[in-house]
Amino acid sequence: MPVSVEPTSQTDGAEALRPHAEDAFAGELAALAAQDDRPRPARWKLSPWAVATYLLGGTLPDGTLITPKYVGPRRIVEVAVTTLATDRALLLLGVPGTAKTWVSEHLAAAVSGDSTLLVQGTAGTPEEAIRYGWNYARLLAHGPSRDALVPSPVMRAMSDGMTARVEELTRIPADVQDTLITILSEKTLPIPELGQEVQAVRGFNLIATANDRDRGVNDLSSALRRRFNTVVLPLPESPDAEVDIVSRRVDQIGRSLDLPAAPEGLDEIRRVVTVFRELRDGVTADGRTKLKSPSGTLSTAEAISVVTNGLALAAHFGDGVLRPSDVAAGILGAVVRDPAADRVIWQEYLETVVRERDDWKDFYRACREVSV
Numbered sequence: 001m002p003v004s005v006e007p008t009s010q011t012d013g014a015e016a017l018r019p020h021a022e023d024a025f026a027g028e029l030a031a032l033a034a035q036d037d038r039p040r041p042a043r044w045k046l047s048p049w050a051v052a053t054y055l056l057g058g059t060l061p062d063g064t065l066i067t068p069k070y071v072g073p074r075r076i077v078e079v080a081v082t083t084l085a086t087d088r089a090l091l092l093l094g095v096p097g098t099a100k101t102w103v104s105e106h107l108a109a110a111v112s113g114d115s116t117l118l119v120q121g122t123a124g125t126p127e128e129a130i131r132y133g134w135n136y137a138r139l140l141a142h143g144p145s146r147d148a149l150v151p152s153p154v155m156r157a158m159s160d161g162m163t164a165r166v167e168e169l170t171r172i173p174a175d176v177q178d179t180l181i182t183i184l185s186e187k188t189l190p191i192p193e194l195g196q197e198v199q200a201v202r203g204f205n206l207i208a209t210a211n212d213r214d215r216g217v218n219d220l221s222s223a224l225r226r227r228f229n230t231v232v233l234p235l236p237e238s239p240d241a242e243v244d245i246v247s248r249r250v251d252q253i254g255r256s257l258d259l260p261a262a263p264e265g266l267d268e269i270r271r272v273v274t275v276f277r278e279l280r281d282g283v284t285a286d287g288r289t290k291l292k293s294p295s296g297t298l299s300t301a302e303a304i305s306v307v308t309n310g311l312a313l314a315a316h317f318g319d320g321v322l323r324p325s326d327v328a329a330g331i332l333g334a335v336v337r338d339p340a341a342d343r344v345i346w347q348e349y350l351e352t353v354v355r356e357r358d359d360w361k362d363f364y365r366a367c368r369e370v371s372v
Contacts, residue, residue, distance in 0.1 A: 017256065020116060021069075021109035028054065029110065031064040041085045043161040043203025044111050048081045051110040055081075055103070069106045070099060071245045076231060077103075083229040084111055084163065089184050089206040091169070091225075094233035097299020099245075100209040103233065104165050107207060112162040117153035121168035130154050130166070130179045131189060144193045154180075154206065155189055161203030169208040174218050180206070184227035213297065235300065239285070242273045242300055249304045250311065259308075259315050265322030269307055271363055272327055275354075276303050279335060279345070284353055291349060294335050294342040306330035324366035332370050347371065 022029065029045070032054055038047035046054065055077050057068030070077060083090045084107065092100040108115040119129050132155050138148035157164035169177065183189055187200040208228065210220075220228075236242035246269050253259075276298040278284050282291050296302070310326035318326060336342040350371065354364045 021105045022113055022115055025054075025067075025069075025106075025109070028064075028066050029113070031060060031062075032066065032110075035060050035062065035064075041203065043201075044085075045113045046110050048078075048085055051081045051107065052077050054110045055106055068248070070103055071236070071241055071248070072099075072234065076233065079229075080107065080231045081111075083231070084205045084207070086229075087187070087205075088229045089180075089208065089227055091228035091230045092207065092209045092233055093212065093230050095212045095235065095299065096297045097301035098211075098233040098235060099300070100211070100233055101167060104167070104207045104209055108163040108165055111205075112157075112203070114162060115165070117157045117162060117164045119153055119164070119166045121166060121170075121172040123171060123173065125172045125176055127176050127179050128152065130176065130183075132191065146194065146196075149191070149194075154183065155198055157206070158183070158187075158189060158198050158200040158204050161201040163204075164206045166206065166208040168210065170210040170218050170220065172218060174221065177218065177224055178221060181221075181224055181227065184224075235280075239270070239273055239277060242277065242303070243270050245300055246273060246303050246307055250307045253304070253308050254311055257308075257312070259311050265307070265311065265314075268310065268322045268324065268327055269303075271324070271360070272303050272306055272331060275331060275349075276300075276334075278353070279349060289353060291353070292345045294337065294345050296334060296337040296342070298334060302334045306334055324363040325369075328363070328366040329370045331367065343371075 016023070032046055032050045036047050036050040038049050040047045044051075052074070053066055055068070055070045056074055058066050060066065080090055080092070080103070090107075092104055094100055105115045108117070119125070128150075130152055132152050133150040134144075135148050135150055138145070142148060151159070154164045154166075156162070166172075166180075183200075184206065187204070189198040189200075191197060236245060243266075247266065250269070274285060278291060279293055280298045282293045283289065284291065306327055307322070307330075309330045310322055313326040314320055314322045332346065335346050350364065350367055354360050354367065357364075
């Protein structure tokens with residue numbers, strides 16, 4: 001009998017707005033674990049094969065359907081999973097909106113059953129966020145001790161043999177980044193105040209993410225980069241693949257927000273994806289007209305946001321059917337980041353491309369209305 005894979009998530013008795021991957025897809029993870037008879041690395045919840053199946057989707061022998069979490073080349077996922085089974089850390093690299101954080105979270109959930117050991121990289125991320133901090137009340141009262149020490153997510157992952165995550169690694173100051181070198185090379189974290197160290201137990205590894213647009217912000221040192229195996233997550237290869245990704249994520253987000261399904265909205269989703277791809281690539285889909293690209297990334301993630309917002313507009317202020325007027329303002333906001341340069345590019349695209357498409361007349365009018 002197929003195992004139920006309905007995602008459930010509760011936190012303190014209330015439904016979470018955005019449950020962690022291990023909670024939202026607990027049924028799928030349990031079904032995979034129950035039927036996974038392949039070798040598992042130390043402290044892994046699933047075998048590498050089952051982790052890849054969890055991310056890419058498939059049907060188990062008992063008929064249980066595993067939904068795809070990542071739509072892209074299978075080999076990329078296989079290389080990422082294999083890296084985590086070795087002693088090298090994994091760096092997911094790509095332009096903004098290529099699902100780096102999403103893949104990182106689901107990898108950690110499938111491998112360790114816990115995706116919450118997370119360090120969020122910013123320009124102000126301190127060294128303590130990666131190493132450890134102190135409970136200053138205990139420190140002042142009793143001096144340095146293990147009881148006064150506050151472990152970072154990385155330290156906890158080392159102690160428990162789990163997967164830690166570092167988001168936006170290149171946004172972290174270079175001197176703070178380099179605290180990872182000893183952790184990744186020696187698999188130890190010294191605590192000089194106590195004359196002790198934490199040694200990583202088997203099963204520990206680290207996933208970091210960084211985007212191409214951050215080159216030159218805080219580039220990784222060659223010493224640190226050597227500690228990572230880099231996997232580049234590309235933009236979707238085809239319009240159909242991108243439409244599929246946007247449709248799936250909008251459906252998931254819509255259910256969590258109690259928005260009605262929009263089966264008639266596929267045409268608008270495809271239209272949003274087409275606009276984003278053409279402006280991103282600098283050429284129309286038929287290859288006949290070259291275009292200027294705006295300053296924004298126009299990523300798949302932004303397309304998901306535009307469509308989700310449009311669906312909310314249709315549900316709360318329309319008839320529930322996703323129409324051009326529901327997505328026009330969102331597209332304008334995504335495209336026009338630089339009011340001077342990007343607005344000219346957008347107007348030119350509207351008049352030379354959108355206006356000439358016979359089946360885009362309603363979309364052209366909606367975009368013109370919000371662009372005035």
